[in-house]
Amino acid sequence: MANEDALRLLCFIGFFLLFLLGEVIFPRKKSFIPKKKRWFGNMALIIISQALIPISLVEASVIFKNKGWALLKDCPLVLEIVILDLAIYFQHRLFHKVDFFWRFHSIHHSDLELDTTSALRFHPGEILLSWGIKLILILSFGISALGIIIFEVLLNTSSMFNHSNLRIPRFLENILRVFIVTPDFHRSHHSMRKNQLNKNFGFNLSFWDRVFKTYQKVSYEDQERIVLGLVKKRDIKDQRIWSLLKGPFY
Numbered sequence: 479m480a481n482e483d484a485l486r487l488l489c490f491i492g493f494f495l496l497f498l499l500g501e502v503i504f505p506r507k508k509s510f511i512p513k514k515k516r517w518f519g520n521m522a523l524i525i526i527s528q529a530l531i532p533i534s535l536v537e538a539s540v541i542f543k544n545k546g547w548a549l550l551k552d553c554p555l556v557l558e559i560v561i562l563d564l565a566i567y568f569q570h571r572l573f574h575k576v577d578f579f580w581r582f583h584s585i586h587h588s589d590l591e592l593d594t595t596s597a598l599r600f601h602p603g604e605i606l607l608s609w610g611i612k613l614i615l616i617l618s619f620g621i622s623a624l625g626i627i628i629f630e631v632l633l634n635t636s637s638m639f640n641h642s643n644l645r646i647p648r649f650l651e652n653i654l655r656v657f658i659v660t661p662d663f664h665r666s667h668h669s670m671r672k673n674q675l676n677k678n679f680g681f682n683l684s685f686w687d688r689v690f691k692t693y694q695k696v697s698y699e700d701q702e703r704i705v706l707g708l709v710k711k712r713d714i715k716d717q718r719i720w721s722l723l724k725g726p727f728y
């Protein structure tokens with residue numbers, strides 16, 4: 479295994495366990511569904527998705543380096559990461575806007591509760607589509623291998639953090655959400671209500687939603703009243719791995 483893959487895996491496991499422990503000690507919302515009903519499907523999806531990715535983005539960037547595609551050569555590392563984060567924000571909006579993409583992304587939204595494992599719950603079709611979009615971006619802009627590694631670690635970590643059921647003190651949450659996407663910031667994006675579902679698309683920086691007018695703040699008290707999931711998929715059977723896999727096709 480290459481060093482960068484080992485580093486990514488180590489960060490992933492470390493933060494996964496940290497957020498799981500955090501949400502057990504400081505839970506934000508009460509859980510009503512047995513974990514085993516959701517966790518198997520959520521974790522199986524990421525294992526299947528990872529097995530299907532043909533080549534890592536880092537390997538692709540190394541193979542295609544100096545092939546003349548790069549629009550931004552010798553771009554500062556920070557700018558590379560900001561560009562990728564902005565791209566992910568618009569990709570997320572695209573996945574809500576276009577029916578074909580929504581069929582896949584809706585599997586992520588059909589989770590009836592949110593916790594750290596929800597960050598793993600993406601249909602393999604969405605992972606492959608997202609991989610293809612990121613590959614085009616990386617090759618077009620000439621994003622460095624280091625930029626990709628840092629961004630992927632950041633994206634995985636922030637995604638587990640903002641899907642977690644971690645209770646953050648109100649004063650701290652108010653400060654953090656100015657800069658980054660917090661669990662309270664992202665939770666309303668998983669609301670059953672459409673006016674909340676189509677807001678707060680950011681994954682890392684909370685800045686983009688404010689700039690592009692998709693930001694919505696749900697009060698600390700109203701967070702308790704958010705009903706998570708989709709209107710049409712309320713049955714516990716919809717959480718089974720086979721239902722999740724065939725979801726986009728019926």
Ligand SMILES: [Zn+2]
Nearest residue numbers: 570574583667
């Ligand atoms: Zn979404």
